[in-house]
Amino acid sequence: MTNEMKALEKTHPREGLWRVTAPVPEIRPDEVLIKINKTGICGTDIHIWNWDDWAAHTVPVPMITGHEFAGEIVELGRNVQDLDIGQRCSGEGHLIGKTSRQSRAGKFHLDPGTRGIGVNEQGAFAEYLALPAFNVVPLPDTISDDIGAILDPLGNAVHTALSFDLLGEDVLITGAGPIGIMAAAVARHAGARHVVITDVNPDRLALAAEVADVRPVNVADESLKDVQAELKLKQGFDVGLEMSGNQQALDQMVENLVMGGRIALLGIPPGKSPVDWSRIVFKAITIKGVYGREIFETWYKMIAMLENGLDVSRVITHRYHVDEFEAGFAAMKSGKSGKVVLDWTGG
Numbered sequence: 001m002t003n004e005m006k007a008l009e010k011t012h013p014r015e016g017l018w019r020v021t022a023p024v025p026e027i028r029p030d031e032v033l034i035k036i037n038k039t040g041i042c043g044t045d046i047h048i049w050n051w052d053d054w055a056a057h058t059v060p061v062p063m064i065t066g067h068e069f070a071g072e073i074v075e076l077g078r079n080v081q082d083l084d085i086g087q088r089c090s091g092e093g094h095l096i097g098k099t100s101r102q103s104r105a106g107k108f109h110l111d112p113g114t115r116g117i118g119v120n121e122q123g124a125f126a127e128y129l130a131l132p133a134f135n136v137v138p139l140p141d142t143i144s145d146d147i148g149a150i151l152d153p154l155g156n157a158v159h160t161a162l163s164f165d166l167l168g169e170d171v172l173i174t175g176a177g178p179i180g181i182m183a184a185a186v187a188r189h190a191g192a193r194h195v196v197i198t199d200v201n202p203d204r205l206a207l208a209a210e211v212a213d214v215r216p217v218n219v220a221d222e223s224l225k226d227v228q229a230e231l232k233l234k235q236g237f238d239v240g241l242e243m244s245g246n247q248q249a250l251d252q253m254v255e256n257l258v259m260g261g262r263i264a265l266l267g268i269p270p271g272k273s274p275v276d277w278s279r280i281v282f283k284a285i286t287i288k289g290v291y292g293r294e295i296f297e298t299w300y301k302m303i304a305m306l307e308n309g310l311d312v313s314r315v316i317t318h319r320y321h322v323d324e325f326e327a328g329f330a331a332m333k334s335g336k337s338g339k340v341v342l343d344w345t346g347g
Contacts, residue, residue, distance in 0.1 A: 007064045007126035008325055015051050017065060017125070017325070025122065025130035032083060032136060033075035034091070034129045038149035039322075040068030041332045041340040043177070044119065049329055059119055066125030067093035067118040070139065070148030071344075080133040088139040090148040091131050092299065093117045093124075094292050108295035125322075127344060137299050142307055146316055150178075150339050151302065154312060155293035156266060157182035158302040163264035163288050164239050167191035172224075172237040174253055175244025175267055176204040176216065178339045182312050183241050185212035186302075189310045192239075194231050198224070198249065203336045211314045211338075219249075224256045237261065247273040254279055262286045315339050321346070 004021050011018040027033045048055045048065050059065075073087045083089075096103055097113035117123045117131070139148045147154075161171075161183045171192045173180050176199035187195045195214045199205050205216035217227055228236060238261060240253040245267035253263060254276070263285060280287070293299065302310075317338035320328040331337045 005127035006322070008066065008322070009125075010048055010051075010059060010061055010063045010065055013051060013056065013061050015049065017049055017329070019325070020062075022064065022126065024128045027075060027077050027130045029077040029079040030133055031077045031130050032073050032080055032133050034069070034071040034089060034131055034136075035074045036069050036071040036124055036127055036129055036344045038070045038145040039066050039124050039342045039344065040150045040153065041328055041342065042066075042068055042153060045125075046329070046333055048119075049333075063118070064122045064124075064126050065118045066123040067116060068149055068152040069124035069129065070145040070151075071129070073136070074128070077133065083133055083136060083138070088141075088145070088148070090137045090139055090151045091129075092135040092137060092293065092295055093152055094295065095121060095132065095135065096295070109292055109298075114292075125325075125342075137296070137303075140303065140307065143303065146319070146341055147306065147313060149341050150312070150316065151299070152293075153179050153339070154182050154302055155298045156290070158186050158305070159293050159298045160241050160243070160264045160266045160290045161186040162190065162298075162301065163290060164262045166239060168193050169238040170194045170231070170233055170236075171196070171239045171241065172253055172256060173197040173214075173241045173243060174249035175199060175242065175246070176201065176208045177243060178315050179266065180241070180243035181208045181211050181315055181338065183243060184208060184214045185310060185312050185315075186305065187241070188213050189305055194233070196224075196227060196231070196237070198252070199244070201335055204338075207315070207317065207338050211312065219252065224252060228256065235259070240264070241266070243267045245269045247275075251276070254283065254285060257283065257285060260284045260286075262288070264288050264290050266290045316341055319343065 007022045009020045095115045096111040102110035198217045235258040240263040315338040318331045318340040
């Protein structure tokens with residue numbers, strides 16, 4: 001195996017990524033080396049590409065970015081057991097510590113010292129990735145590399161959607177980005193009665209209707225109250241999944257939930273937002289903030305659902321070879337795409 005690899009790197013503190021030649025990572029005793037086959041472009045990667053305030057304050061330069069991937073194991077650290085050379089895998093991109101109260105209690109996703117590959121540590125936009133064996137998620141043969149490369153954001157959707165019991169419930173999702181769309185598919189798979197998804201982007205709403213059995217609503221043209229009447233929801237929605245980070249969307253969600261409704265918040269507002277807390281209190285609404293995936297319960301559940309009929313394949317709308325990565329990022333930034341996958345094989 002060569003000692004060099006191609007990678008996409010945030011080389012300079014300005015807009016863009018750069019294709020570079022980098023050393024193949026040397027693995028530690030508890031790590032594996034993964035040959036990357038496919039990667040997904042994430043909203044976080046767009047922030048890093050744009051070099052916005054968050055990225056400038058968070059990401060050290062130079063940094064190989066990317067954290068959504070599928071590949072195969074090509075080298076094992078000497079302490080690694082229960083994994084094999086040639087095994088197909090994806091992986092959890094949150095690198096946790098083992099000494100916090102949360103980690104010692106098995107609540108790994110709540111570890112305050114969490115670091116992210118492609119953000120704080122060298123990432124997956126490369127031909128090879130070093131990853132702790134603890135973070136490796138083997139892929140069954142029934143899950144393709146394309147789907148394996150988007151399990152990270154699907155995990156966000158699963159974690160958010162399964163925050164509350166959905167069986168027989170009426171669900172409102174605000175934000176029809178790829179994660180919101182996948183959450184809609186998960187909610188239907190988990191037994192929700194009605195799933196309504198809102199946005200102001202007609203392309204994303206059309207994609208949502210293609211991927212999942214949902215009622216798309218462009219809130220610029222339609223009233224949620226009218227949609228409730230159409231669906232005969234006399235009191236409102238039982239569960240809200242807020243994926244947009246838009247304050248107006250959250251306000252609409254609060255207004256259209258039943259008394260005692262429940263909200264899972266994944267969307268991140270761009271800054272501080274005014275919240276009508278009295279309305280939330282008087283409606284006795286429960287709000288849960290969601291970050292990442294439950295390690296590793298979310299992975300277990302989403303792989304089980306994929307093996308049992310959950311189909312999110314149509315959320316992938318664009319595929320490019322990594323040599324065309326700029327076109328991939330342009331598609332993702334256009335607002336007209338679903339998930340964008342980069343192919344690292346061949347070429």
